[in-house]
Amino acid sequence: MNLAELILHSSLPVRELTESESEQLKQTLLEIYKDVLAACKKHGLTVMLGGGSCLGAVRHNGFIPWDDDLDVMMMRADYDRLPAIMQQEYGNKYICTGPNISAHTNTPFIKLGKCGTIFTTIYDQPEAQHEIAIDVFPIEYIPNSSLLRLWHGFWLNLLQYIALCICLYKGRDCYATQVLRASKEGRKKINHRLRIGHICSWVFDYSHLYAFCDRLAAKYAKRETKDVTIPTGRGHYFGEMHPREDFLPAVEHVFADIQAPLPHNYDAYLRKLYGDYMQMPPMNKREKHSCLKLKF
Numbered sequence: 001m002n003l004a005e006l007i008l009h010s011s012l013p014v015r016e017l018t019e020s021e022s023e024q025l026k027q028t029l030l031e032i033y034k035d036v037l038a039a040c041k042k043h044g045l046t047v048m049l050g051g052g053s054c055l056g057a058v059r060h061n062g063f064i065p066w067d068d069d070l071d072v073m074m075m076r077a078d079y080d081r082l083p084a085i086m087q088q089e090y091g092n093k094y095i096c097t098g099p100n101i102s103a104h105t106n107t108p109f110i111k112l113g114k115c116g117t118i119f120t121t122i123y124d125q126p127e128a129q130h131e132i133a134i135d136v137f138p139i140e141y142i143p144n145s146s147l148l149r150l151w152h153g154f155w156l157n158l159l160q161y162i163a164l165c166i167c168l169y170k171g172r173d174c175y176a177t178q179v180l181r182a183s184k185e186g187r188k189k190i191n192h193r194l195r196i197g198h199i200c201s202w203v204f205d206y207s208h209l210y211a212f213c214d215r216l217a218a219k220y221a222k223r224e225t226k227d228v229t230i231p232t233g234r235g236h237y238f239g240e241m242h243p244r245e246d247f248l249p250a251v252e253h254v255f256a257d258i259q260a261p262l263p264h265n266y267d268a269y270l271r272k273l274y275g276d277y278m279q280m281p282p283m284n285k286r287e288k289h290s291c292l293k294l295k296f
Contacts, residue, residue: 111133
């Protein structure tokens with residue numbers, strides 16, 4: 001069983017989304033994305049689908065059927081402009097949180113949420129009230145020098161890992177952590193991170209550490225070097241490195257009822273992340289939708 005299935009079979013107060021709720025959630029995410037896309041086109045910014053959303057566009061012409069989020073990515077210069085532009089275009093319709101934007105954030109990237117909605121998952125604190133949101137990842141220029149690249153990537157990965165451990169320790173009451181700690185295999189996965197988080201929390205605040213990492217990641221933003229990476233992506237710094245030409249200029253592809261920008265060489269991007277990405281994963285690898293609170 002994967003984590004979501006373990007929790008659904010536990011006595012914890014979580015439930016699987018109904019088919020209707022899942023569809024409405026996707027429509028809300030699509031609404032947010034369409035507004036972001038419109039604002040970016042108006043102001044000359046490029047925003048591309050990333051991660052599982054890019055995979056969904058290529059393999060399903062829309063969302064992955066069992067997915068319940070939407071990921072986009074932007075070059076750092078455009079990424080830094082996005083919060084102010086969304087505020088200018090839509091006022092209080094959306095709330096933007098992230099490093100160096102909000103005083104307290106538990107993610108190393110921007111989350112753009114629709115005000116008045118609630119979507120609390122197994123990874124959140126039981127009392128949390130998070131909006132339905134899309135995730136926005138910055139694409140960073142990296143040094144041409146192999147030695148500088150190694151140094152830059154090492155420190156970014158290390159500091160982000162420490163921030164994650166502190167975040168896990170501070171949020172150790174969330175249901176996902178409770179379930180992991182209840183099994184022997186789960187304890188192996190999580191206990192060392194909790195210990196690291198406990199020790200490092202004496203010295204660091206994870207929000208401040210994420211903010212520092214964000215500034216460090218953008219160190220080469222104005223140099224336009226030959227390669228780029230997405231340090232906050234699933235492959236982290238070294239697993240997300242690509243030639244700049246793999247991303248720009250973006251190309252359009254069907255996603256639901258719109259044409260969505262994707263990385264220029266989306267095949268290379270997806271193969272690096274997922275291998276044979278057109279192969280459907282087995283049923284036990286498809287995480288089911290589960291939530292604590294949901295309000296549209």
